[in-house]
Amino acid sequence: MLALQAEGVKTIFGYPGGTIMPVYDALYDYTRGDNKVFNHILVRHEQGATHAAEGFARVSGEVGVAIVTSGPGATNTLTGVADAMIDSTPIVVIAGQVPVSALGTDAFQEVDLVGLAQPISKWSYQIRRAEDIAGAVSRAFYIARSGRPGPVVLDFTKNAQTERVDFKAEKVDFVRSYVPYPKLDAASVRAAADLINSAQRPLALVGQGVELGGAQDELMAFLEKADIPAGRTMLGLSALPSTHPLNVGMLGMHGNYAVNLKEQECDVLIAIGMRFSDRVTGSIKTYAKQAKVIHLDIDRSEINKNVKADVAVVADCKESLPALTALVNKADHSAWRESFKPLDEKERIKVIEPAIHPTEGPLLMGEVVNAVAEATQGDAVLVTDVGQNQLFATRYFRYPKRRSLCTSGGLGTMGYGMPAAIGATFGAPDRTVCCFMGDGGFQMCIEELGTIMEQQAPVKMILMNNNYLGNVRQWQDMFWQRRKSFTRMMNPCYELIAKGYGIPYDIVTDRIDLPAAVARMLATKGPYLLECAIREDDDVLPMTPPGKSIDEMQLDIKNDK
């Protein structure tokens, strides 16, 4: 407890069980009365604890903490750990473990957690003696939050929890085998600046690294001086305000049309804190072959992993961006930037307008997202589940403020949304948290409605129900001869479910009622479930078909059928 307190932890998401009971017994004293240090949120499933910790970390910039028991408690956290690893989210999972004397005996609720977690965590470690707690906990937090953040798993044997030692706080801020902040190399900054200064058609790709490094201002200063248009990855959406004139939209398979095509036209590509995921690059064989590539990243292993860099600047972008800004010339690329506009206009007419302002037929996801985005202008945090709801929500929401998005990008974890939104309400208590989910993902961590009820966590849940696993259904329609194999889903009565948890509920079936329903939801204190009856065959567009080159992005899908 003291070790967690020493790390400044205030919020813990957890679920008790046999081997973590000593910790929970101690929590009893630390969570009430005058000695209250921690706010412990009892989740309903350990997976929920990890996603809540992720949501908390994403919006607050602090380390999210989950405490669970051994065995199934520990294995239930693995999805969240893997999710946090691939999305660079700092969380610390503390799991109980059988006593050292019982390790390796297949004891009740024993599982080799360190072995299981190693490939999907930044660091995992077993605490076997009480005297190791202070050092291990501090090291865990240091590793989770420093450099490229990530999940750390502490496997906490029961004997180490019960042994008594005098606590002596240890502050770990150095691990000799670990270099979280590589030294900025002046020569590579110079080389990058030279390339940028010679560029006629530069394009920046902004990733979550900018947000994680707290370099949003440094990014704007850089882009503005060199007049470089910037696309954002899905996880980087709030790293550059969506209202910024140099923002040219979202990258990727379902990103914006112009920026995808322009990636194939630019002469210098400047990737900042992003990892060239296959969802961004499409076919890697044809990706931006014409361009010189500059890659700024804190993680050396990202350089040349997917896309070869002509110049790599390995450092924290909080440091590398100002260094680069100092060396780049003031430039004017207005003609190049103007060339995005006709393509943007094409997308607006063909895709965006029909999606957000339809005039007939059943409700569409785009218009629901747009209605919520308009009503919340500015302050809301967007949380999404995974699938069409995520793609529509990330496309049509607005991000004027930093740290405004929680979504499962790399792992694509259905069920992430609801618990992450709970975490976000604790990480950003002053902001509205809007969580878009489909009927599939809503039911994958539906048990967390219990947590929302108990905590009265003010999650504004928008359930976009199309009675399908919509994204898979879209792919089946596009690429699998419309054979809808197990994507149609029978749904329960969500009104009764909301009623069971005492959560206010409303349903919209007619678009005329949408603005008022959204307004009522936002005006209601505490949690709220707004169900929207969505057209069954609503498709996310534009789209680059998997394995295709990003310049083959399609604005409609008719020609493919």
Next chain:
Amino acid sequence: MTSEMEKLYTLLVYSENIAGILNQVTAVFTRRQVNIESLNVSASSTPGVHKYTITCYCTEEMVKMLKAQIEKRIDVLQARYYTDDEIFLQETSLLKISAPAVMENPEVCRIVRHHGARIVEVNPTYAAIEKTGTTEDILSLYEALNSLGVVRQFARSGRICITRGTREQLDDYLAEREKEKHG
């Protein structure tokens, strides 16, 4: 593209002496479907630091990625890769040969001497022979003896090596880190 050529690379990995690191290192290979040809793990000349010598066939592009991913593991101090011309390398092997065959066939002793191998033990039932050298040296001895049908057991170690460079990169790294710790 020359980088697409598969070659034998030797990786030298230094890590803290903590349980479970071997797992993490080998997982980097498994995940990328690279087979480890040989592996040797032992304490290094630096107290508390373990040294892994790993060989594998892959492209240079792949070995660069393996190096980066191994180094990314928190408790790994350093990973470097080398081609055979950049290192002094040795493997060792043991052969068990039936003793009567050694007595009856002078060719056996001639082959052992010719290959610079050493007889380390002889008793009435078998002779134990040790040979240190490159993979080719060792296999050449084995094949020569095996063609006479006298080999009962054969064991080869993983490769160990030292680099040809003049500087000790691990020492440089540790010194640098020590400086940063106090600086």
